[in-house]
Amino acid sequence: xxxxxxxxxxxxxxxxxxxxxxxxxxxxxxxxxxxxxxxxxxxxxxxxxxxxxxxxxxxxxxxxxxxxxxxxxxxxxxxxxxxxxxxxxxxxxxxxxxxxxxxxxxxxxxxxxxxxxxxxxxxxxxxxxxxxxxxxxxxxxxxxxxxxxxxxxxxxxxxxxxxxxxxxxxxxxxxxxxxxxxxxxxxxxxxxxxxxxxxxxxxxxxxxxxxxxxxxxxxxxxxxxxxxxxxxxxxxxxxxxxxxxxxxxxxxxxxxxxxxxxxxxxxxxxxxxxx
Numbered sequence: 001x002x003x004x005x006x007x008x009x010x011x012x013x014x015x016x017x018x019x020x021x022x023x024x025x026x027x028x029x030x031x032x033x034x035x036x037x038x039x040x041x042x043x044x045x046x047x048x049x050x051x052x053x054x055x056x057x058x059x060x061x062x063x064x065x066x067x068x069x070x071x072x073x074x075x076x077x078x079x080x081x082x083x084x085x086x087x088x089x090x091x092x093x094x095x096x097x098x099x100x101x102x103x104x105x106x107x108x109x110x111x112x113x114x115x116x117x118x119x120x121x122x123x124x125x126x127x128x129x130x131x132x133x134x135x136x137x138x139x140x141x142x143x144x145x146x147x148x149x150x151x152x153x154x155x156x157x158x159x160x161x162x163x164x165x166x167x168x169x170x171x172x173x174x175x176x177x178x179x180x181x182x183x184x185x186x187x188x189x190x191x192x193x194x195x196x197x198x199x200x201x202x203x204x205x206x207x208x209x210x211x212x213x214x215x216x217x218x219x220x221x222x223x224x225x226x227x228x229x230x231x232x233x234x235x236x237x238x239x240x241x242x243x244x245x246x247x248x249x250x251x252x253x254x255x256x257x258x259x260x261x262x263x264x265x266x267x268x269x270x271x272x273x274x275x
Contacts, residue, residue, distance in 0.1 A: 025250070032056065032244040039239050055240035059248065062241075068224035071137075072206055072249075075223055078141035079148055079205035080198045086145070087152035087197070092182060094153065095160035096168075106157070109150040117210045120146060125214055135217045143211040148201040159193040160186065199260045203253055224249055 031039055032055050034048040059065065094102050124143050125134065133139040163186055171181045187194065212223040219227075224245075231242040 028243050028250075029247050031239060032247045034240065036238075036240040055244035056248075058238070058241040059244040062227070062230065062245075064219045064227060064230070065224070065245070065248075067219060068222060068227040071221055072223040072225070074137055075140050075144065075208075075212075075221075076202045076205035078137060079144045080201045082141055082145045083148045083152050083201045084194065084198060087149055087156060088187070088194075089182070090149075091153045091156035092160050092186065095157045096165075106154070109153055112146075112150040113154075117147065117208075121210055121214045124211070128215060134215055135221060137221055139215055140211055140221060140223070141205075143215055144205045144208050147208070148204050152197050152201065155197055156190070156193060159190050163189050195260055199256050202256060206249075206252060 030046070030048055033051045033053070034045065035050070035052045035054065038045065038048075093099075094105060120143075124146070128134040128139045128143070133142070167185050167189070168181050171185045172178075176184065206223075207225060208223065209225040212226045213229075216222040216226070228242060228245060228249075231238040231245065
């Protein structure tokens with residue numbers, strides 16, 4: 001493949017696109033460092049002057065912030081565990097076992113990602129209320145898994161199909177059963193893809209708002225994204241504290257991407273050749 005004749009054009013275009021996507025993030029961080037009486041000025045300031053930590057003091061002083069952060073951590077880790085527990089066997093079955101209707105199942109998983117979360121909120125609330133798991137960690141984890149499971153199976157299926165079948169056959173000949181093949185042979189080979197899927201599932205669970213608002217009645221299990229509503233009042237919005245809290249919530253997202261960036265990129269591309 002020939003290199004582009006004018007690489008600076010591609011670099012400039014990529015820089016502009018990246019800047020456009022990062023502008024809301026910068027504005028959020030900038031607002032969190034701006035004095036509350038200067039946030040809604042007629043002429044917006046691109047650089048806060050003077051820089052203040054007053055908004056972060058207000059956000060950290062909120063009594064429910066620590067509890068909400070803990071709730072989000074529990075829910076996100078639970079979503080990762082449940083999604084991998086269900087998604088890996090299902091993806092392996094669709095990739096390796098020849099059965100009727102496998103194509104229809106993959107199509108159903110694709111269609112399952114189309115409805116917005118608001119469409120699923122009411123049926124999930126009814127089902128979980130009857131099952132007695134509403135307003136619990138389990139109920140929120142199960143609800144968020146409905147968003148992550150179809151995506152996980154669709155991503156892992158081509159990755160599993162790219163694993164050489166000879167490795168599994170050799171393990172079976174050596175006396176390793178099917179569960180042992182999956183745990184000792186297949187999973188170590190597809191470790192980058194598992195890390196990528198786990199990272200993205202964590203981010204989806206961490207940033208989910210609608211299920212946390214509709215399926216949890218109080219702050220005991222509500223995630224930190226629902227806490228942002230506390231800064232929106234009837235007579236106005238505390239934009240400084242709101243943006244400070246949003247910035248604090250974004251820190252784990254940045255850390256996950258920074259730590260697992262190469263696994264996420266490599267894992268999502270590992271099954272793109274075969275499948």
